[in-house]
Amino acid sequence: MFSRSVIFRITPRNRACTPIDRSKRAKFRALRAGLIAAACTTLLFALTACSPGEDDTQSSLAKPPSTARAGTTASPKVLDAMLLSEELIEGFRAEMGALAFAVQNLELPDDRTRRLFRTLDLQVTDLAQKPDAPNSDPTLQALQLSSQNWPITEATTATNSNLKLWRPLFDKIDRFSWTNFKIKSGHFVKSTADEPDEFEMRVAFSGLARLANNHLSWVRTIQTLRWRMRAGNDPTKTESWRIVSWQTKSANHLDSPSPLFEDVIDSALPDFAQRETARRSLHERFTADHLLAQREGKKFEWPHERFFYQKANGHPGLSVVDLDQDGFDDLYIVARWGRNQFFHNRGDGTFEEKAAEYGLDAKDFSSSAVFADFDNDGDLDLFLGRTLERSRYFENQNGHFVDQSSTVIDRPLPYLASSISAVDYDGDGLLDIYVSTYNGTGASIEQYYEYLSLEDATAFDRLALNTRHAFLNSVGPPNVLLHNEGNGRFSVVEDAGDLRAFRHTYQATWADFDQDGDPDVYLANDFAPDAVIRNEGNGRFVEVTKEIGFTAFGLGMGVSWGDYDRDGNQDAYVSNMYSTAGSRITDQLGYVDDRYRQMAQGNYLYRNEGDQFRKVSGPKPPDFAVEKTGWSWGSQFVDVDNDGFLDLGVLNGFYTAPREVAIAGDT
Known part of the structure; x- marks a missing residue:
């Protein structure tokens, strides 16, 4: 819900029917102006380029190209078309959901969705x-996978009553476990300023199926749908439109005899109470309670003054560590609400929760944890990163963790x-x-003075x-380097x-990318340029981002170093955000600063070529197709199949509505 509605749900419901009278035109112009003003100040994809006089001195990017003129605005006609197009796409999401449900029934269309198609002369x-x-x-x-493409037939004409799409595919499938139609783009085909009558959209389908031979199959198709509005109807209402053409463009299915990965928490955590605690999200519970109270007009007791149910930048964390050095990895889960959990690996494929026994059950506001032998006594200590409370340092004393935060340093640890x-x-x-920090782009100046020293808060204020x-050059709290x-x-x-x-640094990842014997660092920054900082030795660090080839802009949320091509150099994979809607909207606004387009492009893979890095990811060969993954929070180079070559694992997602309060359109 949040990932779509906050950024892209631009729905002027007062958009008038054809013809538009003067009073309705005035109302729509006022509404449009309000929407644009709100978009410019609150959305990730603002509808104007950088303001004149913007201070780019901190930016690690070159100036935007001359085609992105500062202060330029799109014409009312362009904005009208974009707003109506986005409103239609938003409305058609319900129809896409109905079609996805039909596919689960192995029918396309089924009785429920046949109404979406015109009666005669369907082009197919x-x-x-x-x-x-x-x-x-x-x-x-090598992975026992089989990939097959489907040829596409020549165009034919069909009637509503005899339309049966994808029948050859359905005949191979026993059932679908999930299906999804996603609108990639949409535009009016025939229209005047006030009389749109045809709308064409490019739609991607994906689904996970169980085949008749019991294999799993990931099915993907691309199709172009053309809708025609019935004469005299309201163009903003989806029921006014009918599909007149369904052009399947491509289809592929990737089959496997068994899952590559599967959820084993039921067997890994045999204790029911521990398993339920592990699965529970207190933030989800608070969110549901808040929204239910709001719906019923009741008061909601906030767990903290800075609680917000659409928590865009707070997150729990996971550390993998062999704490007792028995050869089996244990799991430490840190939570923003509630107590942290430590799952001790029993060595037989099962885990047991023992956080309290080890002294690791810290409560609330944890974001990250690193186990390492900081005092060089042969066992692992813990630095616990926290948000609305100060971070903490725990010394391992004979297998029990003792909070030494107030004794290891002469000042309080950071928030x-x-x-x-x-x-x-x-x-x-x-x-x-090294502590990376993030305070949310909506935080007030007062909150910075609450969580920073006076000196740091003053420096923040000045910047x-x-x-x-x-959106392009946001200032946040300082990161902190602690010398041992x-x-x-x-x-x-x-x-x-x-x-x-x-x-606002989500992640800092260190590697000696220049092979001079000391570790350098990549800072993944949100709403600002990322920074690549070279360690020059003698405690001196210099930013070299543009100098060595990191020029693309993104909403940086993570980075992983790895030598994917085995040439001896550390390459970088950067986690950002891929947004279909973001790309769609910026493509319609031809004047927009190119950095906004890059915000929606997705992840980046950079190859280390010695003294320079080159971006080698992109939408088409020979570039690697590793950008369009989703809203990526973190990625990792990992050799999944043990073949000696690094693969990529990407964690995606943004917001899933609690079941009790979910509405149509939520994810």
């Missing part, structure tokens, strides 16, 4: 009777931690700690006053330079 291209031979790719064969790194940046044999663009002094003591590095960042 469909699947041929048999698929092509399986793809002979050795990588697929607002988003991720933690353990790194020996100066090569002295002691692990130092914020000189930075005018909240030995004997279990740390000090804050005051002159950390570019490592301070003053951004």
Whole structure:
């Protein structure tokens, strides 16, 4: 819900029917102006380019191209068409859901959705009777996967009553476990300013099926649908439209005899109470309680003054650690609400929750955790990153964790931690700690003074006053570098330079990408340019982002280093956001700053070519198709199939509505 409605739900319900009288025109113009003003100030994809005079001195990007003129606005005609197009697409989501349900019944259309199609003269291209031979790719064969494309028939004419799409595919399938139609783009085909009568959309289908031979199949198709409005009807109402053409463009299914991964929590956590606690989200419960109370006109007791149910930037975390060094990985789950959980690996495929026994059951506001031997005594200690409370340091004392936050450093540990790194940046044999911070782009100045020292809050205030663009160059709290002094003591590095960042840094990932013997770092920053910072030695760090080829803009949420091509150099995979709607809208607004387009492009893969990095991901070969993954929170290079080559695992998602309060259109 949040990922769609906040950014893209632009629905002027007062859009008049044809013809539009003067009073309705005035009302629509006022509504349109309000929508545009709101979009410019609150949406990720603002409808104007950078404001004149914007301070880009902190930006790690080149200036926008001359085609992105500062202060330019689209014509009313372009905006009218875009708004009506987006309203139609939003309305058609219900029809897409009905078609997806029909596919689950192995009918397209079924009795419920046949009404969406015109009665006569339907133009159709469909699947041929048999698929092509399986793809002979050795990588697929090694994983026991089979990929097949379906040829597409020549165009034919059908009637509503005899229309049966995708029948050859359905004959191979026993059942679907999930299905989805997603509108990729849409535009008016025949229209005047006030009389749109045909609308064409490109739609992607994906679904997971169980075949008749019991294999699993991931089915994907692309089709173009053309809708025609019935004369005299309201163009803003989807019931006014009928499908007159269904052109299947491509179809593929990827089959596997068994799942590559499956959820084993039922067997891994045999204790029912522990399993239910592990599955429970207190934030989801608070959200449901809040929305139900709001619906019923009742008061909701907020768990914290900064609680917000659409929590866009807060997150729990997971650490994998062999705490007792028995050869089996344990799991530590940190929570924004409630107590952290530690699942000890029994060595037989099952886990047991033991956080309280180890002293690891810290309560509320945890975001991240790093286990490492910070005091060099042979066992693992813990640095716990927290948000609305101060971070904490725990020393491992004979297998029990003791909070030493007030004794290991001469000042309080930081608030607002988003991720933690353990790194020996100066090569002295002691692990130092780097704390990435994030405070939300809507946080008030007062909240910064609450969570930062006076000196840091003043520095933030000064930077914020000189930075005018909240989406492209947002200022945030400073990151913190803690130097390990030995004997279990740390000090804050005051002159950390570019490592301070003053951004909203989701993740910092370290690697010696220039192979000079010391670790460098990539900072994934939200609503601002990412930063690549080279370690020059002697405690000196210099930002080199543009200098070495990192030029693309994104909503940075994570980064992973790995040598995917095995040339000895560390390559980088950056997690951002891929948004179909974001790309669709910016494509319609031809004047828009290119950085807004990049915000919606997705993840980036950079190849390390020695002294420069080159982006090698993109939509078409020879670029790697690893950008369009979704709303990516974190990605990881990992050799899943143990073939010696690094694969990519990407965690996606944004907002799933609690079942008790979900409405149509929620995800």
